Every structure is written in structure tokens, then in C-alpha cells.
Amino acid sequence: MEVNELVQLRRLAYGMLGAMLLYPEESTLAEIADVARHVRHDLAWDSELTFSVPWDDFVGAVAILTPASVPMLQAEYSGLFDAGAFPKPVPIMESGYLDPTSLTSGQLLADLESEYIDAGLAVVTEGAQTADHAAVELEFVSFLCELEADALESGDMPAILESTLRQWRFLQQHPCEWIPNFARAVESRGGSEFYTVTTRTAHALTSHDVDFVEMWSQHLADHVDGEDAEAGDGLACRKTNQHNQTRKIDPTPA
Secondary structure, three states, rough: OOOHHHHHHHHHHHHHHHHHHOOOOOHHHHHHHHHHHHHHHOOOOOOOOOHHHHHHHHHHHOOOOOOOHHHHHHHHHHHOOOOOOOOOOOOOHHHHHOOOOOHHHHHHHHHHHHHHOOOOOOOOOOOOOOOEHHHHHHHHHHHHHHHHHHHHHOHHHHHHHHHHHHHHHHHHHHHHHHHHHHHHHHHHHHOOOOHHHHHHHHHHHHHHHHHHHHHHHHHHHHHHHHHHHHHHHHHHHHHHHHHHOOOOOOOOOO
């Protein structure tokens, strides 16, 4: 599988998982189900990738959704994640899994919002999900994959490296710290095969992807260092120049 194809599939996977961890709305569900049917028909996720099995399960579960599925999914979502869920809600935000001795929820949200702004996104706090919501964090990784895809297309090696390093740090510090517990909590609650499959896939993807991105970043760093050595220019200077060129991107879907 080509690198540019892989990054587009990773972008798609994170985006679909994020969308399906929002409260189910008929319009969104219909759109994502269409994407899933397209993926099943036209794309093949590399069978050698360790998360291909849960990914295939997730795509299959989404592809068969219809407008008639909306009330059922809404009931399952509310029964798992809403404040009134019995016996208690499964937290769908990172702050629900924090070690209270290490970080407060306020500090976590501030760190995440800073991360989003630094990547060029505007933080919307009114009428939106919190910065630590599972859907928001997964959508952010999808956005970072999009930045990597743009850099690959232009052949900008320092930008490719910066985007992959940002992915690795974010995955390591955030989704990989709590998505495994989130997935286990949903599975242990029972009563929703769909959300069990969805969170299991999010766990598999983030857990294996963080290792892949780390290796890919190291490969890129070696390549950029080699180019800089030949040109007599240091990587630190090039990365500083790249960082100073702030890219403003509107995250609002068209």
C-alpha cells in the first residue's frame, strides 16, 4: 500500500469513528453509511495491518445502517453515555478517566484546546462537544492526517515530519491513555453491539497506529536529517521556520 493511500485511509477511519461517536442524527448517519458502503465496495484495507479485522467489522456495521436504525442507535447511545444512563453513564470524555492526582479536567481541556489552536483550528466552545470528547479527539487525528496528506502531495518533507510527530504525540498523550478503558467500559456494560464494535475499533486503531506513526516519524526524521546534512542546513532551523508559518484551516464541514 502506498504511503499517500495509507494516510487517506487513516484519515477516513478516524473521521468515521469520530462521527459515529456523536449522538446519532439521521442526516449524519445516512452520510456515514454511504461512505461505509463505498469503502466496502471500492477500497481494500490492507489485510496485513493489525487492526484490519475490527475495522472491517466496524465498516460492515455502519454500512447496513438505514434511517430505521436511528431510533435504536439513539436509545443505545443515551443508555450508555447520557447523564441519566442506568446505573451510571459510561464517560465518553477523556476527563472521565483522569487520575485526579495528576491532572484536573480544567488543565486537560486547556491543554487540548491549546493543541487544537496550535494546529490551526479555531476552538468553538458554545453549542459544541467538549475538547476531550472522543469524537473531537478522533476528528482531530483525522485532521492531522489531512495535513500529512497535503504535505505528501506537495513533497514538503519537513511539513510531513511535523504532521506525523504531532500525530504521534497526540495519540500517545491522549487517545491511547483512555480509549482502551473507554472501550472496555462499553463492552462490559453490554446492550449495544454497535457501540461495542465502534469503541473496540477505536481502541485497535489508536493502539496500533501510535506505533506505526512513531516508526514512520523516525524514518522521516532520518531522511530530513540526511537532506539537511547534504545542504549544510540543520533540521532545527528548518523545523523552526515551518512552525512559524501558521496554517489557518476552517474545520467546519462544507
